[in-house]
Amino acid sequence: MAIEVQNTLELISNIKTILKYEILPIENCLSRICASQIIATSFLPKYNNSAMDGYAIIYEEKKEELEIIDTIFAGDNNNTLIEKNTCIKIMTGAKIPENTTAIIPKEDVEELPNNKIKILQNIKEFQHIRYIGEDIKKDEILIEEGEEINFSKITLLASQGISHIKVYQKPKIIVFSSGEELKLHYEKIEDYQIYNSNTPTFIARAKELGCDVTFIGQAKDTIKAIKELITNSLDADLIITSGGVSVGDADFTKEAFKELDFETIFDGIKIKPGKPTVFGKIKNSYILNLPGNPLASALIFELFGKLIIQKLLGSKNIYHNFIFAKMAEDFKTKKGRITVLPGFFDGEYFNISQKRSPGMVSTLSTSNSIIVINDDVEKINKNSIIKILPINWKFFTDNKKDFLTYE
Numbered sequence: 073m074a075i076e077v078q079n080t081l082e083l084i085s086n087i088k089t090i091l092k093y094e095i096l097p098i099e100n101c102l103s104r105i106c107a108s109q110i111i112a113t114s115f116l117p118k119y120n121n122s123a124m125d126g127y128a129i130i131y132e133e134k135k136e137e138l139e140i141i142d143t144i145f146a147g148d149n150n151n152t153l154i155e156k157n158t159c160i161k162i163m164t165g166a167k168i169p170e171n172t173t174a175i176i177p178k179e180d181v182e183e184l185p186n187n188k189i190k191i192l193q194n195i196k197e198f199q200h201i202r203y204i205g206e207d208i209k210k211d212e213i214l215i216e217e218g219e220e221i222n223f224s225k226i227t228l229l230a231s232q233g234i235s236h237i238k239v240y241q242k243p244k245i246i247v248f249s250s251g252e253e254l255k256l257h258y259e260k261i262e263d264y265q266i267y268n269s270n271t272p273t274f275i276a277r278a279k280e281l282g283c284d285v286t287f288i289g290q291a292k293d294t295i296k297a298i299k300e301l302i303t304n305s306l307d308a309d310l311i312i313t314s315g316g317v318s319v320g321d322a323d324f325t326k327e328a329f330k331e332l333d334f335e336t337i338f339d340g341i342k343i344k345p346g347k348p349t350v351f352g353k354i355k356n357s358y359i360l361n362l363p364g365n366p367l368a369s370a371l372i373f374e375l376f377g378k379l380i381i382q383k384l385l386g387s388k389n390i391y392h393n394f395i396f397a398k399m400a401e402d403f404k405t406k407k408g409r410i411t412v413l414p415g416f417f418d419g420e421y422f423n424i425s426q427k428r429s430p431g432m433v434s435t436l437s438t439s440n441s442i443i444v445i446n447d448d449v450e451k452i453n454k455n456s457i458i459k460i461l462p463i464n465w466k467f468f469t470d471n472k473k474d475f476l477t478y479e
């Protein structure tokens with residue numbers, strides 16, 4: 073029996089996962105999930121240093137002519153102190169003398185012929201000093217367990233001299249398809265046959281989402297053939313298949329599951345499209361059987377499959393986030409079932425795709441987000457505020473926009 077969308081989300085957020093970890097050099101950790109909390113081992117900056125090329129002075133002496141008594145470069149271990157009516161020439165990033173109370177940029181002083189300087193500008197006490205720990209404090213949490221490693225986490229790790237970290241292993245995903253009418257894109261087809269577009273879609277999408285993906289072929293429409301592919305996949309964390317679950321005479325996937333002691337987590341979701349979605353488990357492998365209809369299966373994957381993958385990756389972010397947008401046009405629908413609608417968000421307005429019949433394949437290539445409308449909605453007015461769920465975002469556009477923020 074089909075279950076409510078909220079229950080589906082709840083069941084997915086509660087699935088038990090056996091997460092395995094490995095130690096990797098940080099350069100190889102992009103898109104991986106951190107498997108332990110990372111604590112800062114040192115202060116950043118490690119010592120008080122200069123933010124400018126210039127002169128370290130004692131603030132009270134700003135009006136005096138100051139003799140240059142030393143020069144400190146970044147990386148020098150120089151412990152000279154500033155003496156009365158003197159200054160020390162200093163480079164950006166260099167450790168400042170302990171008694172420095174201001175740094176004067178080079179361009180704000182007049183260099184006098186007698187190895188002295190005169191300050192030309194009004195200055196503030198403590199200006200241009202970068203203090204120890206103002207960026208990162210020793211022992212502060214840098215990365216939480218379950219956070220994704222991206223370029224900015226690599227910045228943190230490298231700045232601390234952390235070369236290797238513990239990350240979760242990529243979940244192993246196995247994809248296969250059933251449906252004898254389907255042929256792979258590199259096969260020759262007859263006019264009455266169909267290319268299998270779902271399988272390459274899931275392979276690509278699971279890879280994009282950070283999984284280790286294996287394709288093991290296409291089952292013939294017999295229980296035996298489907299069982300063989302499933303048995304061959306039981307080392308996977310997740311098996312993704314599509315098709316063969318509705319009520320047609322050639323829909324054998326469910327029968328095959330039954331014979332392999334499939335534990336059902338849910339069988340059917342009260343959603344449009346994609347109702348005949350099945351999720352369950354055989355031994356330690358989860359199985360997501362998506363509807364055969366290409367758009368239905370891709371949308372269900374975005375809404376639910378992606379969250380299953382977030383769990384299997386070890387991510388702590390296992391819920392959808394959304395962005396408020398405005399509806400581009402009036403929209404009317406039949407109430408009764410929660411509905412997923414693909415479309416395009418241009419930065420302000422969301423345009424529902426005109427092509428959205430569940431069997432279509434072209435829709436998502438021109439969509440960048442989805443909206444999920446409640447079962448009691450009959451109309452959404454133009455300009456009303458809606459919640460969009462991004463699909464796969466690199467947010468650029470082919471039309472030049474003024475992206476500056478004004479008052």
Ligand SMILES: Nc1nc2c(c(=O)[nH]1)N[C@H]1C(S)=C(S)[C@@H](COP(=O)(O)OP(=O)(O)OC[C@H]3O[C@@H](n4cnc5c(N)ncnc54)[C@H](O)[C@@H]3O)O[C@H]1N2
Nearest residue numbers: 249251267268269270271315316317318323363364365368
């Ligand atoms: N009498 C009923 N018929 C159908 C019902 C129903 O409730 N009663 N539900 C419809 C809905 S909704 C869906 S969705 C489909 C689900 O069917 P299956 O998941 O069993 O999938 P198939 O029957 O194998 O195929 C459906 C459709 O999708 C195409 N397909 C399948 N696999 C792929 C693939 N890998 N790549 C591209 N296209 C694929 C297939 O050719 C069919 O056109 O059932 C409805 N029928």
Ligand code: MOO
Nearest residue numbers: 345346347368430
């Ligand atoms: O609900 Mo089916 O999954 O429309 O395409």
